[in-house]
Amino acid sequence: MKFRLYMTSRLANPHFSPELAAKTTIIDFTVTQGGLEQQLLARLISKEQKSLEEQLTQLQEEVTSNTKVLADYEAALLDRLANSQGSLLDDVELIDVLATIKLKSKEVNEKLVEAREKTIEIGEKRELFRPVAARGSVLYFCVVEMIQINWMYNTSLPQFLTLFDYGIDKSPKAPAVKDRVHNIIVALTRKVYRYINRGLFERDKVTFKLMMAMRILIKAGHLTAGDVGVFLKAGAGIDDRNKKYNWMDQKTWLNIVALSKHKFGNEHNFFFKDLPERIGRLEKDWKKFFDENEPEMVPVPDYEDKILADQNIGHFLHLCLIRSCREDRTVLACTKFIRKVLGDEYTQPVTD
Amino acid sequence: MRLVGNVAKACAFVSYCGPFNAEFRTLLTDQYFMGDLGARGIPASEEFNISEFLVDQVTVGEWNMQGLPADELSVQNGIMVTRSSRYPLMIDPQGQAISWIRNREPLLIEKDQIITLNVPDLRAALKLPLMEGWPLLIESIENEVDPMLDPLLEKQITVKGRNRTIKIAD
Numbered sequence: 001m002k003f004r005l006y007m008t009s010r011l012a013n014p015h016f017s018p019e020l021a022a023k024t025t026i027i028d029f030t031v032t033q034g035g036l037e038q039q040l041l042a043r044l045i046s047k048e049q050k051s052l053e054e055q056l057t058q059l060q061e062e063v064t065s066n067t068k069v070l071a072d073y074e075a076a077l078l079d080r081l082a083n084s085q086g087s088l089l090d091d092v093e094l095i096d097v098l099a100t101i102k103l104k105s106k107e108v109n110e111k112l113v114e115a116r117e118k119t120i121e122i123g124e125k126r127e128l129f130r131p132v133a134a135r136g137s138v139l140y141f142c143v144v145e146m147i148q149i150n151w152m153y154n155t156s157l158p159q160f161l162t163l164f165d166y167g168i169d170k171s172p173k174a175p176a177v178k179d180r181v182h183n184i185i186v187a188l189t190r191k192v193y194r195y196i197n198r199g200l201f202e203r204d205k206v207t208f209k210l211m212m213a214m215r216i217l218i219k220a221g222h223l224t225a226g227d228v229g230v231f232l233k234a235g236a237g238i239d240d241r242n243k244k245y246n247w248m249d250q251k252t253w254l255n256i257v258a259l260s261k262h263k264f265g266n267e268h269n270f271f272f273k274d275l276p277e278r279i280g281r282l283e284k285d286w287k288k289f290f291d292e293n294e295p296e297m298v299p300v301p302d303y304e305d306k307i308l309a310d311q312n313i314g315h316f317l318h319l320c321l322i323r324s325c326r327e328d329r330t331v332l333a334c335t336k337f338i339r340k341v342l343g344d345e346y347t348q349p350v351t352d
Numbered sequence: 353m354r355l356v357g358n359v360a361k362a363c364a365f366v367s368y369c370g371p372f373n374a375e376f377r378t379l380l381t382d383q384y385f386m387g388d389l390g391a392r393g394i395p396a397s398e399e400f401n402i403s404e405f406l407v408d409q410v411t412v413g414e415w416n417m418q419g420l421p422a423d424e425l426s427v428q429n430g431i432m433v434t435r436s437s438r439y440p441l442m443i444d445p446q447g448q449a450i451s452w453i454r455n456r457e458p459l460l461i462e463k464d465q466i467i468t469l470n471v472p473d474l475r476a477a478l479k480l481p482l483m484e485g486w487p488l489l490i491e492s493i494e495n496e497v498d499p500m501l502d503p504l505l506e507k508q509i510t511v512k513g514r515n516r517t518i519k520i521a522d
Contacts, residue, residue, distance in 0.1 A: 003481055003487070003488070004457070004487040004488070005439040005488050005490070006440055007442065008441075008444045010447075010492050011445065020441070020497055024438050024439050025366075025432055025436040027370040027432050028443045029442050029444040029449040030446070031446050032425060034374065035424070038421070038423035039426075057413065060409050061410070061413065064408065
């Protein structure tokens with residue numbers, strides 16, 4: 001037996017010296033969103049459709065052994081050819097061997113083709129469950145990111161996997177895969193939310209839910225990281241002295257300019273492009289909107305229909321608008337946004 | 353023959369790609385290494401899967417049975433742990449590497465060879481596995497590694513007759 005040394009580090013982002021890097025092979029085992037998705041998919045399938053995962057493993061084994069057999073045949077053939085004496089045509093034995101090898105290799109090749117087709121078929125069936133794995137992965141990274149708010153919010157991967165299994169086991173069964181997938185997603189999201197929410201300080205709860213909602217929209221391809229950036233920063237990074245309206249303060253004006261300059265969503269749509277000018281056209285309505293007690297609950301002047309028409313990111317656009325116009329109402333607008341994206345249940349007070 | 357370029361690429365991959373995430377590894381192999389080979393006029397396959405080149409399906413299946421996750425990044429990591437000539441130092445915040453290594457090396461648990469750098473007598477802890485040829489797992493490395501390990505990491509082995517010896521901290 002040979003001595004083997006393994007070293008592991010728990011630190012997520014360690015700073016190793018160059019000397020150490022030269023003496024060892026540093027390997028990053030950190031889970032990524034895509035990697036975790038694949039792992040969760042395998043985990044889910046092995047629970048949900050055990051036979052499918054077993055079939056896949058069996059097939060892979062068959063393919064390997066068949067490929068090996070094929071290689072062995074070829075080697076044997078070459079060996080024969082090299083060591084045959086006299087005229088090849090007189091060697092009856094060799095001709096027999098050739099014939100069998102030809103037959104066998106044909107057989108093996110057929111099996112390989114069959115296996116390849118089956119692998120594709122199984123792959124397609126597995127793909128049907130991918131949305132669950134994708135959601136699981138998104139949720140895990142939401143949960144893990146909470147560490148940045150408070151060190152106490154650490155959650156381990158095994159801990160999360162228990163939640164993931166719970167979501168699969170406790171969600172209602174359904175005959176159609178599509179319904180089943182939907183059921184698991186709902187149950188899983190709810191379970192993770194309730195579990196994590198229980199351990200959060202009151203002031204961090206909205207943050208967690210908001211992150212969940214945004215990450216889900218990003219994963220669905222509706223939002224981009226840039227959109228979230230605009231929501232967070234708004235007008236903080238720009239400078240514009242040409243404020244058009246006296247009743248507006250400078251900060252709000254910058255926010256509005258920032259909105260007008262941002263391309264929203266994956267379609268890169270300048271949704272609020274003419275906002276600074278269009279406020280002028282309906283100045284009275286806009287001023288009323290700005291002075292509203294609960295601006296997040298009343299229709300937005302001018303843009304209301306357009307916002308409602310955007311099924312994917314309409315809620316987000318509304319959230320950005322409220323955040324830009326009335327920063328004091330941002331938290332309430334967030335709650336509304338969470339309710340629209342995740343469901344009523346996520347904004348109601350919970351007692352557990 | 354493209355073998356030369358492919359082997360160069362695989363070597364570079366095992367030697368240098370470990371510390372990086374999946375995206376950067378792809379960037380390095382597909383663009384940086386490929387570009388370098390191209391500039392030097394060494395032919396290499398355009399469509400080249402490093403994992404398939406370095407490991408066969410059966411071995412990957414075995415790793416998966418031992419608890420290594422099945423995604424591409426983990427398979428690459430498996431290759432680097434098993435194929436690199438230097439000892440692996442794994443960045444493992446989620447504990448996936450540990451759980452794999454523990455299953456892969458049953459002797460670790462049987463012979464109680466999982467230690468940290470904070471053991472009272474590191475020299476004594478190293479002695480037995482080195483003599484017996486057991487595996488040794490050092491957990492929870494912080495940013496520094498005890499310099500006592502240096503001769504081991506550098507594999508400063510001297511051969512005396514039929515024995516291979518290593519000198520650790522006098």
